[in-house]
Amino acid sequence: MKTVTPGWHEVAGNLNFSGLEGWFALESAFDPSDTTRDFTESGERWRATISYQEGNLLPPDGGETPDGTTVDFETIREWRLTIKRHPDEDPVAEPAVGREGRQRFSAHVRPRWRGQKAEKKNGEVTDIPTPDALGDGLSVRVSGANIDPRRYFPLLRHAVTAFGVNAEHFGGIPGEDGYGPHETSNVQDAARYVRLDKRQSGPVHGRDGPLARMGHLLENDRTGYRKVVQNDDDDYGTNLPGYYHTVTLGPTRVAEAFPGHELAFEAKHYYAREAADRKPSEPLAHPKLEVAYQVSQMPGDFTLRWNDDGITQLQRELDRVIVSILAEAGLDVAPGDDGDEGPKRRGPFFRDSYWKPEVSEAGPDPVSLDFARIRDEQESVVVRHLADGGFSPVEWDIAETLVSDGGKVAPEDIAEENDRPLGSVYRALRRLDDFLERSREKIAFESPFVAEMVVDKVRQAREAGKGALETVAKTAEAQRRGVEETASAFIAWASKYDIDIENRDGARMRLRMSDDLSKDEIQRRIQRGFELWTDAGRDPATFRGALIDFGTGGSSAFYYLQ
Known part of the structure; x- marks a missing residue:
């Protein structure tokens, strides 16, 4: 479907490459008097700078890696490349005042081999994990912004080429097997x-x-x-x-x-x-x-x-x-x-x-975040439970305990806190199972939404009884008027929005609702009701032909389903 196309912001990860040739090549090509080179990629001008740090990596024992590569260096340099859009082209760069652009990434090139070690400042030697599948190779930690991650690899190859390094050492030869970053390369952010x-x-x-x-x-x-x-x-x-x-x-x-x-x-x-x-x-x-x-x-x-x-x-x-x-x-x-x-x-x-x-033209289909689905499913479970007879005294105790605790509670604790026999608590829990989550012999409400909805009904019932009874009455009345229990999510929708349903055999379906809403909100509610009605396997034509009755007038539901 048609949707706006988001853009890339920050990206970070590891581009890994087989072999140590690229690291050796950077050692040979480095010229401290010439650390900046320009290049062109996909018709755009870019600039690369190179530097190094003398990190804490130790040479391999005996000057040779376990895979047989000779590393005849006492100090293992780690190379750093900064690759950025040329300041004449970066939209926010201002070369005259030294303002840097923001379309850029850094590449930290580190050699890797099996059994690699590093020395901490306190002299402690630690292992550097290297994927077995990589063996002798390069780990290039990249981190940047405002660049498609698919471009990091070709931009890196162009950058090393600009400094006289053969790009084959960073991903092989185009068109040949093995071309591209090593399979162990990964996205971190x-x-x-x-x-x-x-x-x-x-x-x-x-x-x-x-x-x-x-x-x-x-x-x-x-x-x-x-x-x-x-x-x-x-x-x-x-x-x-x-x-x-x-x-x-x-x-x-x-x-x-x-x-x-x-x-x-x-x-x-x-x-x-x-x-x-x-x-x-x-x-x-x-x-x-x-x-x-x-x-x-x-x-x-x-x-x-x-x-x-x-x-x-x-x-x-x-x-x-x-x-x-x-x-x-x-x-x-x-x-x-x-x-x-x-x-x-x-x-x-x-x-x-x-x-x-x-x-x-081919964007992702947005979901309703399943908020409506989850709310309706959870709400319908609660409404159906109330319609089946409401909460027993033990169930009220369980609900209040779970809400006041705010987390998972053991049945034994519920029994002790409310002075109830443990067996009666377990029997009540089985009846409440539809909207509880159980793990490790403890229970909690399935979600805070269910917790709030239930405690609302608990408090209303405890203090006045009106809210729960009205919900039960609306549900029971809707069922008497032709909405079967299989349409529980539809019942919950009607109860939630105070919509009175009449669907007698042989008569036009009627939905009575308040007109104290914007047209867009009425349309949104009617469209959601239609979805739930059809999801329950009911005839779509019945709903489309329903009269939306505002008390002072009305119109066909079809009008709101355009």
């Missing part, structure tokens, strides 16, 4: 982003927006990794709503919101530190929505390879998260190009020096 017009980005970072809900809904309070940050004051104490809002999801929860995804990520809405002092016409006055791969949250045996498949997976998953957040926030993910905002703006987006909001 990568981010994609869009820049949003600050006048329209509020729904993204709102307290009930998609960032907040991702962390709130999908993470059990004390299971796995969850990080939610909401800071609306900049580093100088100036209030700037949305200044730094992030949510991080580990891989165990990512698939719940994004089916088919496996990469942990951090989604972030943030401004530059100096944003408050920038004019609205400047890009830095406007925030970024960025999604970054989080390698630290991945299992220890997982490696995201730096190859075509790995980069494609990375881009697909990060872009899908971005587009889904935008869609969930109600922003136009594919704005037209015929607005009157000027060349800097396009729909909710703001162009910057390295990214412009271009729309692709």
Whole structure:
């Protein structure tokens, strides 16, 4: 489908290469009086500088690596290349005043061999792990920004060639087997982003927006990794709503919101530190929505390879998260190009020096972040449970204990705290099983959303009883009027929005709802109801022909499903 195309921001990882010839070649080619060279790649001008550091790597024992390569050096130099867009072409570089551009990356070239060792400052000798599959080779740690990761490899080859080093030592000969970085090459960090017009980005970072809900809904309070940050004051104490809002999801929860995804990520809405002092016409006055791969949250045996498949997976998953957040926030993910905002703006987006909001014909399909699905599924479970007779006294005790504790609780603790027989607690837990999570003989609510919804009903029932009884009554009435229990998610949707359903045999279906809503909100609710109705296996024509009754008038549901 048509969607905006995010751009690459920061990228880091390891490009590995077989053999030590490239390291020897840099030793031979280095001229301390000539450390800067220019070159051209894909029609663009680039500049490379070279330096070295005398690190703490030790020569191999006996001057020979286990694979038989002679390394006749007492000091093992580690080479550093800085590869950047030529200052005459980098959009933000200002050579006259020495301002550096931001389209660049560094490459730290280190030799590797099996059994390699290094000496710490205190004299302690430590092992340097080297993949067995690599053997004698080079590990090039790359870290940069505003460059497609697919370009790091060819840019590195051009840079070493500019210093007189044969590019074959860095990835082989094009067209031959083995060309490219070694299979052990890996991605450690990568981010994609869009820049949003600050006048329209509020729904993204709102307290009930998609960032907040991702962390709130999908993470059990004390299971796995969850990080939610909401800071609306900049580093100088100036209030700037949305200044730094992030949510991080580990891989165990990512698939719940994004089916088919496996990469942990951090989604972030943030401004530059100096944003408050920038004019609205400047890009830095406007925030970024960025999604970054989080390698630290991945299992220890997982490696995201730096190859075509790995980069494609990375881009697909990060872009899908971005587009889904935008869609969930109600922003136009594919704005037209015929607005009157000027060349800097396009729909909710703001162009910057390295990214412009271009729309692709084959962008990722945004998911509803599965928030609606998960909420409806979880809500329908609670509603169905209440409709089946409500909570027993023991179940009330369990609910209140889980909410007040905020985490996982052993059944024995619940029994002791509430002076209940352990057997009755276990029987009640079996009845509550649909919305509880169990592990290691402890229990918790499936999500904070379920916890809040249940405790809401608990408190209402304890204090007045009205809320729970109304929900049960609405559900029971809906069932009497022809909505079977199989449509529990649809029932939950109607209960949530206070929509009265009438669907008598032979009569036109009627949905009574408030008209105190915008047309867009009414349309959004009706469209969601239609999805749940059809998901339950009901006849789509019945819903399309339903009368949406506002009390003072109404219209066909078909009108809202265009």
